[in-house]
Amino acid sequence: MTTPRDKYCASCATPLEQREIFGTERPACPECGRVVFYDPKVAAVCVIARDGKVLMIRRGTDLGYGLWSLPGGFVDRGEVVESAAAREAWEETGLEVAVDGLLGLFSLPGDPVIVAAFTAQETGGTLAPGPEALETDFFPLDALPELAFSRDTEILALWRGIASIDSQGD
Ligand SMILES: [Zn+2]
Known part of the structure:
Protein backbone atom coordinates (compact mmCIF):
# COMPACT_ATOMS: atom_id res chain seq x y z
CA MET A 1 0.00 0.00 0.00
CA THR A 2 1.44 3.38 -0.95
CA THR A 3 0.49 6.70 0.56
CA PRO A 4 -1.25 9.09 -1.84
CA ARG A 5 0.78 12.27 -2.32
CA ASP A 6 -0.74 15.67 -1.71
CA LYS A 7 -0.40 18.05 -4.66
CA TYR A 8 -1.26 21.40 -3.13
CA CYS A 9 -0.49 23.15 0.13
CA ALA A 10 -3.45 22.90 2.55
CA SER A 11 -2.63 26.39 3.89
CA CYS A 12 -2.04 28.47 0.73
CA ALA A 13 -2.88 26.14 -2.23
CA THR A 14 0.61 26.50 -3.78
CA PRO A 15 1.77 23.34 -5.65
CA LEU A 16 3.98 21.29 -3.29
CA GLU A 17 7.58 20.27 -3.98
CA GLN A 18 9.39 17.18 -2.72
CA ARG A 19 12.09 18.09 -0.18
CA GLU A 20 14.30 16.00 2.02
CA ILE A 21 13.31 16.80 5.59
CA PHE A 22 14.56 14.75 8.56
CA GLY A 23 16.05 12.20 6.16
CA THR A 24 12.87 11.52 4.16
CA GLU A 25 11.42 13.03 0.97
CA ARG A 26 8.28 14.90 2.01
CA PRO A 27 5.88 17.27 0.23
CA ALA A 28 6.74 20.84 1.24
CA CYS A 29 5.34 24.24 0.27
CA PRO A 30 7.86 26.60 -1.38
CA GLU A 31 5.59 29.56 -0.55
CA CYS A 32 4.73 29.26 3.17
CA GLY A 33 7.09 26.45 4.27
CA ARG A 34 4.35 24.03 5.38
CA VAL A 35 5.59 20.41 5.35
CA VAL A 36 3.27 17.41 5.00
CA PHE A 37 4.09 14.67 7.53
CA TYR A 38 2.12 11.48 6.84
CA ASP A 39 1.04 9.70 10.03
CA PRO A 40 0.65 5.93 10.28
ZN1 LIG B 1 1.80 26.93 1.56
Missing part, protein backbone atom coordinates in the same frame (compact mmCIF):
# COMPACT_ATOMS: atom_id res chain seq x y z
CA LYS A 41 -2.82 4.43 10.47
CA VAL A 42 -3.70 2.02 13.28
CA ALA A 43 -5.75 -1.10 12.66
CA ALA A 44 -6.93 -3.57 15.31
CA VAL A 45 -7.65 -7.26 14.73
CA CYS A 46 -8.95 -10.02 17.00
CA VAL A 47 -8.04 -13.68 17.36
CA ILE A 48 -11.29 -15.30 18.53
CA ALA A 49 -11.10 -19.04 19.14
CA ARG A 50 -13.83 -21.65 19.52
CA ASP A 51 -12.82 -25.29 20.20
CA GLY A 52 -9.28 -24.57 18.99
CA LYS A 53 -10.53 -23.06 15.71
CA VAL A 54 -10.03 -19.42 14.77
CA LEU A 55 -12.66 -17.01 13.49
CA MET A 56 -11.92 -15.61 10.01
CA ILE A 57 -13.87 -13.46 7.57
CA ARG A 58 -13.92 -13.64 3.77
CA ARG A 59 -13.31 -10.07 2.71
CA GLY A 60 -15.95 -8.12 0.79
CA THR A 61 -13.89 -4.93 0.46
CA ASP A 62 -11.41 -3.90 -2.26
CA LEU A 63 -8.28 -4.80 -0.33
CA GLY A 64 -7.97 -8.60 -0.56
CA TYR A 65 -11.50 -9.07 -1.94
CA GLY A 66 -12.60 -12.72 -1.70
CA LEU A 67 -9.64 -13.73 0.46
CA TRP A 68 -9.77 -14.39 4.19
CA SER A 69 -8.47 -12.40 7.15
CA LEU A 70 -8.81 -12.04 10.87
CA PRO A 71 -11.73 -9.75 11.76
CA GLY A 72 -10.60 -6.17 12.30
CA GLY A 73 -10.33 -2.70 10.87
CA PHE A 74 -9.15 0.83 11.38
CA VAL A 75 -9.22 2.59 14.72
CA ASP A 76 -11.05 5.92 14.71
CA ARG A 77 -9.24 8.95 16.07
CA GLY A 78 -10.10 9.19 19.78
CA GLU A 79 -11.35 5.59 19.96
CA VAL A 80 -9.87 3.18 22.53
CA VAL A 81 -7.94 0.57 20.51
CA GLU A 82 -9.46 -2.41 22.36
CA SER A 83 -12.95 -0.99 21.74
CA ALA A 84 -12.16 -0.65 18.03
CA ALA A 85 -11.03 -4.29 17.89
CA ALA A 86 -14.28 -5.47 19.53
CA ARG A 87 -16.41 -3.13 17.40
CA GLU A 88 -14.85 -4.34 14.15
CA ALA A 89 -15.23 -8.00 15.18
CA TRP A 90 -18.90 -7.39 15.93
CA GLU A 91 -19.49 -5.46 12.67
CA GLU A 92 -17.86 -8.15 10.55
CA THR A 93 -18.97 -11.36 12.31
CA GLY A 94 -22.07 -10.55 14.39
CA LEU A 95 -20.34 -11.86 17.53
CA GLU A 96 -19.99 -9.75 20.65
CA VAL A 97 -16.51 -10.17 22.08
CA ALA A 98 -14.46 -8.98 25.03
CA VAL A 99 -10.81 -8.22 24.28
CA ASP A 100 -8.64 -9.94 26.88
CA GLY A 101 -5.02 -9.57 25.78
CA LEU A 102 -2.57 -7.90 23.40
CA LEU A 103 -0.70 -10.38 21.17
CA GLY A 104 1.54 -7.74 19.65
CA LEU A 105 2.04 -4.85 17.26
CA PHE A 106 2.83 -5.54 13.62
CA SER A 107 4.40 -3.07 11.17
CA LEU A 108 6.47 -3.26 8.00
CA PRO A 109 8.94 -0.81 6.38
CA GLY A 110 7.08 1.52 4.00
CA ASP A 111 3.64 0.25 5.09
CA PRO A 112 1.49 3.04 6.58
CA VAL A 113 -0.58 0.61 8.66
CA ILE A 114 0.34 -0.53 12.18
CA VAL A 115 -1.72 -3.52 13.28
CA ALA A 116 -2.54 -4.20 16.93
CA ALA A 117 -3.52 -7.85 17.37
CA PHE A 118 -5.62 -8.87 20.37
CA THR A 119 -7.11 -12.07 21.73
CA ALA A 120 -10.82 -11.87 22.49
CA GLN A 121 -13.51 -14.09 23.97
CA GLU A 122 -17.07 -14.48 22.72
CA THR A 123 -19.68 -12.93 25.00
CA GLY A 124 -22.78 -13.07 22.80
CA GLY A 125 -24.26 -12.32 19.41
CA THR A 126 -24.90 -14.63 16.44
CA LEU A 127 -22.35 -15.55 13.79
CA ALA A 128 -23.34 -13.80 10.55
CA PRO A 129 -21.23 -11.86 8.01
CA GLY A 130 -21.57 -8.08 8.25
CA PRO A 131 -21.82 -5.70 5.25
CA GLU A 132 -18.04 -5.81 4.58
CA ALA A 133 -17.72 -9.61 4.81
CA LEU A 134 -18.84 -12.26 2.31
CA GLU A 135 -18.60 -15.16 4.78
CA THR A 136 -17.43 -15.80 8.28
CA ASP A 137 -16.40 -19.12 9.80
CA PHE A 138 -14.07 -20.87 12.26
CA PHE A 139 -11.01 -22.70 10.88
CA PRO A 140 -8.41 -25.03 12.44
CA LEU A 141 -4.89 -23.56 12.17
CA ASP A 142 -3.71 -26.48 9.99
CA ALA A 143 -6.52 -25.92 7.46
CA LEU A 144 -6.74 -22.15 7.04
CA PRO A 145 -8.33 -20.71 3.87
CA GLU A 146 -6.34 -18.48 1.48
CA LEU A 147 -5.29 -15.40 3.47
CA ALA A 148 -5.27 -11.81 2.21
CA PHE A 149 -2.38 -10.71 4.44
CA SER A 150 0.84 -12.55 5.35
CA ARG A 151 0.66 -10.59 8.61
CA ASP A 152 -2.25 -12.80 9.72
CA THR A 153 -0.01 -15.88 9.36
CA GLU A 154 2.51 -14.15 11.63
CA ILE A 155 -0.18 -13.21 14.18
CA LEU A 156 -1.59 -16.75 14.25
CA ALA A 157 1.87 -18.30 14.63
CA LEU A 158 2.45 -16.06 17.64
CA TRP A 159 -0.98 -16.93 19.05
CA ARG A 160 -0.37 -20.67 18.54
CA GLY A 161 2.96 -20.39 20.40
CA ILE A 162 1.30 -18.67 23.36
CA ALA A 163 -1.68 -21.08 23.34
CA SER A 164 0.64 -24.13 23.40
CA ILE A 165 2.62 -22.69 26.34
CA ASP A 166 -0.68 -22.08 28.21
CA SER A 167 -1.90 -25.64 27.53
CA GLN A 168 1.32 -27.21 28.91
CA GLY A 169 0.03 -26.43 32.41
CA ASP A 170 -3.19 -28.45 31.83
Whole structure:
Protein backbone atom coordinates (compact mmCIF):
# COMPACT_ATOMS: atom_id res chain seq x y z
CA MET A 1 0.00 0.00 0.00
CA THR A 2 1.44 3.38 -0.95
CA THR A 3 0.49 6.70 0.56
CA PRO A 4 -1.25 9.09 -1.84
CA ARG A 5 0.78 12.27 -2.32
CA ASP A 6 -0.74 15.67 -1.71
CA LYS A 7 -0.40 18.05 -4.66
CA TYR A 8 -1.26 21.40 -3.13
CA CYS A 9 -0.49 23.15 0.13
CA ALA A 10 -3.45 22.90 2.55
CA SER A 11 -2.63 26.39 3.89
CA CYS A 12 -2.04 28.47 0.73
CA ALA A 13 -2.88 26.14 -2.23
CA THR A 14 0.61 26.50 -3.78
CA PRO A 15 1.77 23.34 -5.65
CA LEU A 16 3.98 21.29 -3.29
CA GLU A 17 7.58 20.27 -3.98
CA GLN A 18 9.39 17.18 -2.72
CA ARG A 19 12.09 18.09 -0.18
CA GLU A 20 14.30 16.00 2.02
CA ILE A 21 13.31 16.80 5.59
CA PHE A 22 14.56 14.75 8.56
CA GLY A 23 16.05 12.20 6.16
CA THR A 24 12.87 11.52 4.16
CA GLU A 25 11.42 13.03 0.97
CA ARG A 26 8.28 14.90 2.01
CA PRO A 27 5.88 17.27 0.23
CA ALA A 28 6.74 20.84 1.24
CA CYS A 29 5.34 24.24 0.27
CA PRO A 30 7.86 26.60 -1.38
CA GLU A 31 5.59 29.56 -0.55
CA CYS A 32 4.73 29.26 3.17
CA GLY A 33 7.09 26.45 4.27
CA ARG A 34 4.35 24.03 5.38
CA VAL A 35 5.59 20.41 5.35
CA VAL A 36 3.27 17.41 5.00
CA PHE A 37 4.09 14.67 7.53
CA TYR A 38 2.12 11.48 6.84
CA ASP A 39 1.04 9.70 10.03
CA PRO A 40 0.65 5.93 10.28
CA LYS A 41 -2.82 4.43 10.47
CA VAL A 42 -3.70 2.02 13.28
CA ALA A 43 -5.75 -1.10 12.66
CA ALA A 44 -6.93 -3.57 15.31
CA VAL A 45 -7.65 -7.26 14.73
CA CYS A 46 -8.95 -10.02 17.00
CA VAL A 47 -8.04 -13.68 17.36
CA ILE A 48 -11.29 -15.30 18.53
CA ALA A 49 -11.10 -19.04 19.14
CA ARG A 50 -13.83 -21.65 19.52
CA ASP A 51 -12.82 -25.29 20.20
CA GLY A 52 -9.28 -24.57 18.99
CA LYS A 53 -10.53 -23.06 15.71
CA VAL A 54 -10.03 -19.42 14.77
CA LEU A 55 -12.66 -17.01 13.49
CA MET A 56 -11.92 -15.61 10.01
CA ILE A 57 -13.87 -13.46 7.57
CA ARG A 58 -13.92 -13.64 3.77
CA ARG A 59 -13.31 -10.07 2.71
CA GLY A 60 -15.95 -8.12 0.79
CA THR A 61 -13.89 -4.93 0.46
CA ASP A 62 -11.41 -3.90 -2.26
CA LEU A 63 -8.28 -4.80 -0.33
CA GLY A 64 -7.97 -8.60 -0.56
CA TYR A 65 -11.50 -9.07 -1.94
CA GLY A 66 -12.60 -12.72 -1.70
CA LEU A 67 -9.64 -13.73 0.46
CA TRP A 68 -9.77 -14.39 4.19
CA SER A 69 -8.47 -12.40 7.15
CA LEU A 70 -8.81 -12.04 10.87
CA PRO A 71 -11.73 -9.75 11.76
CA GLY A 72 -10.60 -6.17 12.30
CA GLY A 73 -10.33 -2.70 10.87
CA PHE A 74 -9.15 0.83 11.38
CA VAL A 75 -9.22 2.59 14.72
CA ASP A 76 -11.05 5.92 14.71
CA ARG A 77 -9.24 8.95 16.07
CA GLY A 78 -10.10 9.19 19.78
CA GLU A 79 -11.35 5.59 19.96
CA VAL A 80 -9.87 3.18 22.53
CA VAL A 81 -7.94 0.57 20.51
CA GLU A 82 -9.46 -2.41 22.36
CA SER A 83 -12.95 -0.99 21.74
CA ALA A 84 -12.16 -0.65 18.03
CA ALA A 85 -11.03 -4.29 17.89
CA ALA A 86 -14.28 -5.47 19.53
CA ARG A 87 -16.41 -3.13 17.40
CA GLU A 88 -14.85 -4.34 14.15
CA ALA A 89 -15.23 -8.00 15.18
CA TRP A 90 -18.90 -7.39 15.93
CA GLU A 91 -19.49 -5.46 12.67
CA GLU A 92 -17.86 -8.15 10.55
CA THR A 93 -18.97 -11.36 12.31
CA GLY A 94 -22.07 -10.55 14.39
CA LEU A 95 -20.34 -11.86 17.53
CA GLU A 96 -19.99 -9.75 20.65
CA VAL A 97 -16.51 -10.17 22.08
CA ALA A 98 -14.46 -8.98 25.03
CA VAL A 99 -10.81 -8.22 24.28
CA ASP A 100 -8.64 -9.94 26.88
CA GLY A 101 -5.02 -9.57 25.78
CA LEU A 102 -2.57 -7.90 23.40
CA LEU A 103 -0.70 -10.38 21.17
CA GLY A 104 1.54 -7.74 19.65
CA LEU A 105 2.04 -4.85 17.26
CA PHE A 106 2.83 -5.54 13.62
CA SER A 107 4.40 -3.07 11.17
CA LEU A 108 6.47 -3.26 8.00
CA PRO A 109 8.94 -0.81 6.38
CA GLY A 110 7.08 1.52 4.00
CA ASP A 111 3.64 0.25 5.09
CA PRO A 112 1.49 3.04 6.58
CA VAL A 113 -0.58 0.61 8.66
CA ILE A 114 0.34 -0.53 12.18
CA VAL A 115 -1.72 -3.52 13.28
CA ALA A 116 -2.54 -4.20 16.93
CA ALA A 117 -3.52 -7.85 17.37
CA PHE A 118 -5.62 -8.87 20.37
CA THR A 119 -7.11 -12.07 21.73
CA ALA A 120 -10.82 -11.87 22.49
CA GLN A 121 -13.51 -14.09 23.97
CA GLU A 122 -17.07 -14.48 22.72
CA THR A 123 -19.68 -12.93 25.00
CA GLY A 124 -22.78 -13.07 22.80
CA GLY A 125 -24.26 -12.32 19.41
CA THR A 126 -24.90 -14.63 16.44
CA LEU A 127 -22.35 -15.55 13.79
CA ALA A 128 -23.34 -13.80 10.55
CA PRO A 129 -21.23 -11.86 8.01
CA GLY A 130 -21.57 -8.08 8.25
CA PRO A 131 -21.82 -5.70 5.25
CA GLU A 132 -18.04 -5.81 4.58
CA ALA A 133 -17.72 -9.61 4.81
CA LEU A 134 -18.84 -12.26 2.31
CA GLU A 135 -18.60 -15.16 4.78
CA THR A 136 -17.43 -15.80 8.28
CA ASP A 137 -16.40 -19.12 9.80
CA PHE A 138 -14.07 -20.87 12.26
CA PHE A 139 -11.01 -22.70 10.88
CA PRO A 140 -8.41 -25.03 12.44
CA LEU A 141 -4.89 -23.56 12.17
CA ASP A 142 -3.71 -26.48 9.99
CA ALA A 143 -6.52 -25.92 7.46
CA LEU A 144 -6.74 -22.15 7.04
CA PRO A 145 -8.33 -20.71 3.87
CA GLU A 146 -6.34 -18.48 1.48
CA LEU A 147 -5.29 -15.40 3.47
CA ALA A 148 -5.27 -11.81 2.21
CA PHE A 149 -2.38 -10.71 4.44
CA SER A 150 0.84 -12.55 5.35
CA ARG A 151 0.66 -10.59 8.61
CA ASP A 152 -2.25 -12.80 9.72
CA THR A 153 -0.01 -15.88 9.36
CA GLU A 154 2.51 -14.15 11.63
CA ILE A 155 -0.18 -13.21 14.18
CA LEU A 156 -1.59 -16.75 14.25
CA ALA A 157 1.87 -18.30 14.63
CA LEU A 158 2.45 -16.06 17.64
CA TRP A 159 -0.98 -16.93 19.05
CA ARG A 160 -0.37 -20.67 18.54
CA GLY A 161 2.96 -20.39 20.40
CA ILE A 162 1.30 -18.67 23.36
CA ALA A 163 -1.68 -21.08 23.34
CA SER A 164 0.64 -24.13 23.40
CA ILE A 165 2.62 -22.69 26.34
CA ASP A 166 -0.68 -22.08 28.21
CA SER A 167 -1.90 -25.64 27.53
CA GLN A 168 1.32 -27.21 28.91
CA GLY A 169 0.03 -26.43 32.41
CA ASP A 170 -3.19 -28.45 31.83
ZN1 LIG B 1 1.80 26.93 1.56
